[in-house]
Amino acid sequence: MKRNFLTILTAIGLVTTTVVGCSTDAGGNNTIKIATQSPLSGSSSTLGEAIKLGAQLALEENQEKFKKLGFTLELVPYDDQGDPKVGVANAQKLAADQSILGIVGHLNSGVAIPASSTYENNSIAMVSPANTAVELTEQGKKSVNRIVARDDFQGPAAYGFATDNLKAKNIFIIQDKSAYGQGLAENFKKVAEQKQAKISAYEAITVGEQDFNGVLNQVAAKKPDLIYFGGLYGEGGLLVKQAREKGLNMPVMGGDGFDSSDMVKIAGKGVKNTFYTSVAADISNTPEGQNFVKKYQAKFGEKKAVQSFSYYGYDSMGVILKGLEDSITKNGNKKPSREQVRDAIRAVQDYQGIATKVGFDAKGDNKYAKVFVFQFEDKYPGKQVGVIEKQ
């Protein structure tokens, strides 16, 4: 009985794949498809869907233009579930569909890195709206690009803001011994040491603990004028709260691990003098941003709140379409090959998106990527108080 059931399941699976396969093969020679890969289910599906919808908006706005060139644009959304295995399986599926010429994705660096090998082998261009892990572009892949800043720029950016805007001269660094927190703190420390700033201590706490009074007593003794914390909002929030309770009111700065509404909930009123860096801008206050929000909600409904990744999804798609257009022109208005599109996208030098300007360097990193500094007032999200550009 059980075996019968399994056979039926397998049969259904086979049929479905064939049907899906057929449908993706359909469409004439003049159909160009762009895929998105982001988590559309699971805990980070809000962000994954924001990427997809942003990309969809950009694609649909450009359909007219490509129609005039003689091509039909189509969006193929894939759900990578935030899981490397699923991401790679999807990558192989979409590599088999020859009409797919570009990919917007992923949300998670852990998924993007393994999937990017498949893209590279099949010469499909990928533009990432969200991945910050350094090694993504360090392997010299021709098809991998990103429009956001890298992790190793967050530390220097935070240091620049701390010394220029907050006038910090004596900095106390605390990290949480995790890969993320320690990496962030060490990047920060490296820059500070190069610039010969005074680091009064480099200490660590343990994730999962709740009493940080010991290390805070050390802060009280060293009297720094800034605490830099490498870690997430859970420990960060408690650290800020307990520091304020001890009467330690100096600014506390962290990375995008602070970028959560729980940070405000946990730290309470003490959150005020807290700063964090993020690779995603908040452009909801600019005219372009407001215009985008209007378009977005007119299309997808009022309930779909615009996330900052919506802008980046939109811009990633914009860059791909720009490269696609260039390669079509170059190819004498004929459908370009994957290699041509890939090289044309890498060649984009000054594309003006709504959230960021894009120009790729030899590795596929965005030359214009910036890091944004936010300050918590008493609600989430924080107010954008600084923009730091790469030198």
Next chain:
Amino acid sequence: MQEILSTLPQVLLDGLTLGAIYAVVALGYTMVYGILELINFAHGEIFMAGAFIGTALLFGFVDIGLALNWVTLVLVLIFASLLTGVIGVGIERVAYRPLRTAPKLIPLISAVGISFILQDVVRFVAEYKTGNYIVTGQTIFENKIAIPAFSVGGYEVHASAIKSNTLIVIGIAVLIMIVLDIFVNRTKWGIAMRAVAQDRATAALMGINVNKVISLTFFIGSAIGGATGVLYAQQYATINPFIGFILGLKAFTAAVLGGIGNIRGAMFGGLLIGLLEVFAAANLGILTGGALGAEYKDVFAFIILILVLIFKPAGLFGQAVKEKV
């Protein structure tokens, strides 16, 4: 030296607060071990459940418009400890009593199982009710007491601040410990408990209802564990279903340090571990010239534990147990 001394009052106070919490939780471990020779690993989760019950009650009080003051704190403490006491008795009845004659390892495993169940039940309920299992509760006493800077014998001590809640935590914890000590040493039920701990079979022959005494022990241990959970939630404001794990481990260590099975030993062990931990976190960097930082505070505390156990294997207050015949 100057740096160590300048923060010493703060370090002592923080260490005492953390230590008082460890001590009261350690009591639960040591009482159950004393009577059943069972390490009740679910005790850390009972503490956590107490923290959540207390937080939920406070949210409820705010909803029906009660003012948050002394009276509400006492009410919450009573309700939460009654509930956790009942949970403790229930756990004993379901997970330990049927296994009382089984090899010692078996109830240990069921204790670990119970703690997973409690963690996930609380996580499920918290997530269902608030959308997030990390819960930030109401704080009743939020005011701070400022301590001005002063100098002793040429050493300057920093100005600092403590929460009034810190004093409440220490006060109530000490009160619980004194009452428990009197109960165990001076009352009829206390004598019965000690008798069962000494020799269960003989105690039964002397007309003591052993099952009742064991249930009572679980009730008291869990109730004070739950009450400590309430105090903890007040002190740190943010709780999650996994706070019981690390804290339970350290409280258990405190019980071993003091001599497991010994109530005064558990109190002393808890205070000592708390003080050592905060002292190490604040001063390890200074003592080692920056080579070892605050992250080694647990290593430091556990080295002390190992040293103590090498020279006094039964713990600081423990007596070498005679083989039961």
